[in-house]
Amino acid sequence: MATIDFKFRNQILGNDIGNTLAYCYQCATCSGACPVAQVTGGKYNPRRLILDSLLGLKEKIFGAENTFNIWGCTVCDTCDEVCPQKVELTEIFTILKNMSVERGEAPDYYTTQAATILENGKAIPMQPAIEKRRQQLGLPSILAPDLEEIKKILEATKLPEKLPKKD
Ligand code: SF4
Ligand code: SF4
Structure with a gap:
């Protein structure tokens, strides 16, 4: 019980x-x-x-x-x-x-995405293929995120300490 x-x-x-x-x-x-x-x-x-x-x-x-x-x-x-x-x-x-x-029990797909945001400032990193497709569609280039500012915010939430350590 x-x-x-x-x-x-x-x-x-x-x-x-x-x-x-x-x-x-x-x-x-x-x-x-x-x-x-x-x-x-x-x-x-x-x-x-x-x-x-x-x-x-x-x-x-x-x-x-x-x-x-x-x-x-x-x-x-x-x-x-x-x-x-x-x-x-x-x-x-x-x-x-x-x-x-x-407790270290969050599913990998969440912690991996959080690690990607910490590393790249966004969930889906910039990719030449995406940029090329945007150009073909006449869309403007995506502005790069301010990585330092995003890292500072995420560090204030102690996110890096909560993510599983890489081998
Ligand atoms: S959380 Fe709200 S909707 Fe859900 S069981 Fe309780 S009172 Fe009902
Ligand atoms: S937020 Fe949506 S998915 Fe989550 S419990 Fe409520 S209704 Fe269900």
């Missing part, structure tokens, strides 16, 4: 936005509207994630086997829009995602 982790529960409830968690009355409107819940046949379930957070059931949320519970969310914000209790679901899920990163 899963145990209640009060520290974890209070970490969310103690957050200005996370405390909206307390207003959830488990109506499941969020899960009914969530496109990921629909295409996964309920494997991804925002209502359940909110409930587990509210109850402090940390071990049901984190751990390598539960990664999809958090990272399945595409941040489309549909659940926020339909929740009758104005629970800030996507913000709460962002808190959980940040905790998952801190």
Whole structure:
């Protein structure tokens, strides 16, 4: 049986936005509207994630086997829009995602993209093929990002320390 982790529960409830968690009355409107819940046949379930957070059931949320519970969310914000209790679901899920990163459990496809942004200042680095295609379409060249400024911002968030170390 899963145990209640009060520290974890209070970490969310103690957050200005996370405390909206307390207003959830488990109506499941969020899960009914969530496109990921629909295409996964309920494997991804925002209502359940909110409930587990509210109850402090940390071990049901984190751990390598539960990664999809958090990272399945595409941040489309549909659940926020339909929740009758104005629970800030996507913000709460962002808190959980940040905790998952801190635990070293974020999926590779996220950390790899974060590393690419840190290195290149953007998610898709400049490529001659893209530039050539833009020229053919009569589109202007893409301005290079200010890498130093972006690095400074990301370093302030301690992103480099949170990314898995390269071998
Ligand atoms: S829609 Fe809102 S109140 Fe209903 S289960 Fe989801 S979070 Fe809770
Ligand atoms: S933001 Fe996430 S949980 Fe909410 S509806 Fe979209 S995919 Fe589902």
